[in-house]
Amino acid sequence: MRACLPRAAVAGRRRWGTGAAARVVAEAFPHIKCAVLDLPQVVQGLPADGPVDFVAGSMFERVPPADAVMLKWILHDWDDEVCVRILQKCKEAIPSREAGGKVIVVEQVTGSSPEEKSTEMQHFFDVWMMILTGGRERDEQEWCKIFTEAGFSDYKIAATLGLRSVIEVFP
Structure with missing residues (x-):
């Protein structure tokens, strides 16, 4: 998080959140x-x-101009085509990678845990998202495809949040 730049935007979770993640970042x-x-x-x-x-x-x-845009638990609500559209809007809002631009995606990356119970939970959440929103959880190859289609050049995954991962996506 220390690499964050002076302006950050957090896209809302479709009427579910009140900016708790942004508050934590702003206070820290x-x-x-x-x-x-x-x-x-x-x-x-x-x-x-x-x-x-x-x-x-x-x-x-x-998406308002920002050095970084964070999408926390948003993309799993949508199919691939809609995810690409959202990410394209985020890409328009950030500067180049050389200028520090990035999109920070907090989502599940299925298959990223060697533990059987974690894998079972990942599959449960995948089915749950399909039923609730028509979206889905994705593995690394599926994320890569979406990022590439949205025009991004690179990404880095840190599986540090239990079932959730932090994915830095670079223009």
């Missing part, structure tokens, strides 16, 4: 300006005084 690194993008009816009434700005909008139309 006060020099980073964080904004949460979510639908107008979600950000309406959220506190405007604090370390996080709330921006009304849609990640399908425009």
